[in-house]
Amino acid sequence: MKLVEFEQVAGNPYFWLYYLSVCFPLAFDEEEEMTLADFIYENYDCDGEAAAWVDAFVQFSEEIMQAHDGHAEDPTTVVVKAAAEEYAVQFHPGDTIFFRNGQEIGSTGSHYDVQKLSFSAFVRLYQAIGFASALVLPMVCVKEAESEQAAVLIRSLLSRMQLEEEHLDLVTDMIVAGLQQ
16 A cells, blocks of 8 residues: 555645546535536646546556456555544545544445544544544534534534635535435
């Protein structure tokens, strides 16, 4: 596994645009009938240098996509530690897989499986490690009664991802909607 420290991606806008576009497939704006991925691609430059960076980061190749179902043998993995817990996110060309203490907890790729972490557990994680908790946000399940509190926290995290200020509320709403049961 190719380990990357969170600090190496924390300030990288290419990482966050990629992350937002692939890790929240249920994030949707009903009024605009638009997914978060569509919104990102329509409002941010994800071509050229950004695409080249992403391809290198996830080790994209046609061979991996066709012969290995989009799973790299040596995936790029970002790890964050919180007290006695360790969260890892493996980035493959065709999948993103989330781990907690070495155990797979979900995926936002072809074997889609999310909402494995309660919002209250996510709040505790945020309190322990701050911005790095954003890595496991796709695994969170938000109940209707938690929506407002979740929106405040998620908007705070998004503001660190170098999105344009005028997009923060819409992206927040899309993510909250996608994380709700």
